[in-house]
Amino acid sequence: METSFSESFREFIAKETDPAIRTLRENAFAEFTAAGFPTPKLEDWKYTNAAPLVSGQWSVTGGQIEDVADPDLELLRRFGSDRNGFAALNSAFADLKVIRIAKETSIAEPIELAFAADENTAIFPHILVIAETGSKATIVESYDSTAKSFTNTAIQIIVEDNASLTHYRVQRDSPEAFHYGVTEVSLGSGSSYDSTNINLGGRLSRHDIDVKFTAEGGEAWVDGLYMLNGEQHSDTHSIIDHTVPNCKSHQNYKGVLNDNSRGVFNGKVFVRENAHGTDAQQSNKNLLLSNDARVDTKPQLEIFNDDVKCAHGATVGQLEEEELFYLLTRGLPEVLAKNLLTYGFAEEIINKIKIESIKKDLDVAVLNRLGAEI
Amino acid sequence: MGPNGSGKSTLSKVLAGHPTYEVISGEVLFEGKNLLELEPDERAREGVFMAFQYPVEIPGVSNSQFLRLAYNEKMKHIGEEELDPLEFNDYLKEKAKVVEMSSEFFKRSVNEGFSGGEKKRNEILQMAVLQPKLAVLDETDSGLDIDALRIVAEGVNTLRSPDNAIILVTHYQRLLNYIQPDFVHVLAGGKIVKEGGKELAVELEEKGYDWVKGAAV
Numbered sequence: 091m092e093t094s095f096s097e098s099f100r101e102f103i104a105k106e107t108d109p110a111i112r113t114l115r116e117n118a119f120a121e122f123t124a125a126g127f128p129t130p131k132l133e134d135w136k137y138t139n140a141a142p143l144v145s146g147q148w149s150v151t152g153g154q155i156e157d158v159a160d161p162d163l164e165l166l167r168r169f170g171s172d173r174n175g176f177a178a179l180n181s182a183f184a185d186l187k188v189i190r191i192a193k194e195t196s197i198a199e200p201i202e203l204a205f206a207a208d209e210n211t212a213i214f215p216h217i218l219v220i221a222e223t224g225s226k227a228t229i230v231e232s233y234d235s236t237a238k239s240f241t242n243t244a245i246q247i248i249v250e251d252n253a254s255l256t257h258y259r260v261q262r263d264s265p266e267a268f269h270y271g272v273t274e275v276s277l278g279s280g281s282s283y284d285s286t287n288i289n290l291g292g293r294l295s296r297h298d299i300d301v302k303f304t305a306e307g308g309e310a311w312v313d314g315l316y317m318l319n320g321e322q323h324s325d326t327h328s329i330i331d332h333t334v335p336n337c338k339s340h341q342n343y344k345g346v347l348n349d350n351s352r353g354v355f356n357g358k359v360f361v362r363e364n365a366h367g368t369d370a371q372q373s374n375k376n377l378l379l380s381n382d383a384r385v386d387t388k389p390q391l392e393i394f395n396d397d398v399k400c401a402h403g404a405t406v407g408q409l410e411e412e413e414l415f416y417l418l419t420r421g422l423p424e425v426l427a428k429n430l431l432t433y434g435f436a437e438e439i440i441n442k443i444k445i446e447s448i449k450k451d452l453d454v455a456v457l458n459r460l461g462a463e464i
Numbered sequence: 465m466g467p468n469g470s471g472k473s474t475l476s477k478v479l480a481g482h483p484t485y486e487v488i489s490g491e492v493l494f495e496g497k498n499l500l501e502l503e504p505d506e507r508a509r510e511g512v513f514m515a516f517q518y519p520v521e522i523p524g525v526s527n528s529q530f531l532r533l534a535y536n537e538k539m540k541h542i543g544e545e546e547l548d549p550l551e552f553n554d555y556l557k558e559k560a561k562v563v564e565m566s567s568e569f570f571k572r573s574v575n576e577g578f579s580g581g582e583k584k585r586n587e588i589l590q591m592a593v594l595q596p597k598l599a600v601l602d603e604t605d606s607g608l609d610i611d612a613l614r615i616v617a618e619g620v621n622t623l624r625s626p627d628n629a630i631i632l633v634t635h636y637q638r639l640l641n642y643i644q645p646d647f648v649h650v651l652a653g654g655k656i657v658k659e660g661g662k663e664l665a666v667e668l669e670e671k672g673y674d675w676v677k678g679a680a681v
Contacts, residue, residue, distance in 0.1 A: 411483065412520050413520050413521075413522055415480075415482060415483065415504060415520075416516065416519070416520040416522065417522070417530070417534075418481075418503070418504040418505040418508065419480050419481070419504050419505075419507075419508050419513070419514050420508055420513075420530070420531075420534040420590060420594065421505055421508035421509045421534050421537045421538050421541070421594065422505055422533055422534055422537055423505050423537065424503070424505060426533065426537070427505070430522075430525055430529075430530065430533065431522065431525070433524065433525065434522055434523055434524030434525040434573070435523075435524060436524070437523075437524030437525070438523075438524060441524075
């Protein structure tokens with residue numbers, strides 16, 4: 091399929107000097123050409139039709155390579171560029187950056203990765219994070235485009251044995267922007283990965299998260315919040331894969347949908363045959379603030395072992411009338427009372443963020459979301 | 465006072481403006497204004513307060529945040545200065561003494577995980593913060609152990625002043641051992657069937673509600 095990206099790619103690849111990376115890009119672009127952008131005909135894209143928004147003309151920026159060493163190439167090759175056309179396109183144009191957290195070190199300061207696509211441009215960040223054995227760190231991945239733009243991003247995370255990684259992902263792109271992101275996580279023995287994914291921006295955004303336990307004793311938190319207004323559409327697809335025994339996963343996703351917005355949550359948890367002693371909890375709760383807002387939620391558990399502890403559930407509801415009345419009787423005007431209750435619903439997720447400046451920013455963003463200032 | 469089903473809680477909720485009650489006739493005049501024409505939040509800002517029989521839990525909203533917003537809305541309404549979080553915290557600490565509440569409760573979500581007694585004390589704390597002109601305390605004594613009852617009653621006594629009025633809704637005379645009423649009104653079948661001074665409560669306790677029920681029909 092010839093797209094507006096084909097010409098960009100021909101110009102772009104001519105400048106790629108590293109032969110190994112050049113091959114990687116070419117293969118990925120061939121995958122993209124074959125697959126094209128996903129359409130709602132695919133089960134995984136049933137509710138999210140991205141093609142009309144992204145097939146326009148974009149000024150492409152990509153191709154930078156930072157801190158990539160030879161052993162990293164093998165890890166980069168493992169990225170699932172074949173998952174769909176977006177992921178393939180990301181690999182083709184990727185701005186590559188590798189972050190290594192050295193063995194047995196603890197980094198107190200959060201590692202910040204901030205991106206903002208300019209108007210009418212497409213950006214392709216691709217980050218590889220390796221938290222080496224016994225290390226401890228926090229990464230903050232944020233997206234703040236201010237205009238119509240196309241962010242196509244990927245992060246590969248490897249948490250080695252006994253390492254611990256906290257990951258905040260805050261997507262606050264322009265309400266006109268298109269955003270696609272992949273998070274791929276692989277967890278070693280006794281490791282821990284705690285992620286909080288905040289989705290406030292984008293006209294249309296989609297986040298695919300895959301978390302895979304590769305050795306015993308790992309623990310992961312995969313939590314998130316999507317809070318949508320106007321015509322926004324946000325889709326989260328996650329896969330948590332228990333392939334080995336005695337790992338724990340916790341997933342708590344919350345959605346707040348106002349106006350004519352649309353949310354999609356699809357969470358799969360696999361417990362493979364060998365994965366005895368698995369503890370997997372999954373929850374997706376949604377708050378609808380208008381009659382026209384809509385959410386499609388599908389928590390799925392696939393269990394192939396008897397010796398496990400698993401639970402999942404989803405709810406879709408509205409603000410509680412008794413709670414609202416209680417606040418009104420204390421003199422809070424209705425808009426403020428609704429705001430406060432909505433904040434209360436989302437607070438559990440926002441409160442996970444231990445960096446005061448980010449948390450404060452989100453507090454304000456969430457509280458002001460419905461129009462009243464606090 | 466009044467027996468079960470006499471309309472005590474209905475009265476409280478109607479005064480506060482609960483959305484499930486529709487008043488089909490009559491008016492409620494409070495300082496010259498018909499409360500029934502005001503929204504619940506407007507009534508509150510005019511100085512009407514209801515302490516709930518079953519205080520509602522609000523997950524994710526801290527007590528201090530909630531109380532500061534409510535307090536500042538009132539200040540805005542009466543044209544007084546609002547307080548920032550630090551100033552309000554000092555004010556709240558002072559008010560919390562009224563019901564012997566520790567500042568540990570300020571950070572916790574409103575009523576979430578509170579015991580029955582703590583919830584009722586929290587209602588009186590809200591009353592102390594908002595300083596209403598008229599407070600309707602709906603069965604504030606229900607579900608309280610003797611210590612909590614004493615604390616709540618002392619709180620109410622502290623807040624009582626010539627500038628405010630309190631309607632204390634209760635089944636039992638017990639609470640009135642701690643709070644001396646100026647008047648006792650007995651509600652039965654949706655009507656006030658008897659009125660008197662504090663001695664009426666004692667008489668009711670002895671004779672039971674059957675004594676006044678006949679008067680309702």
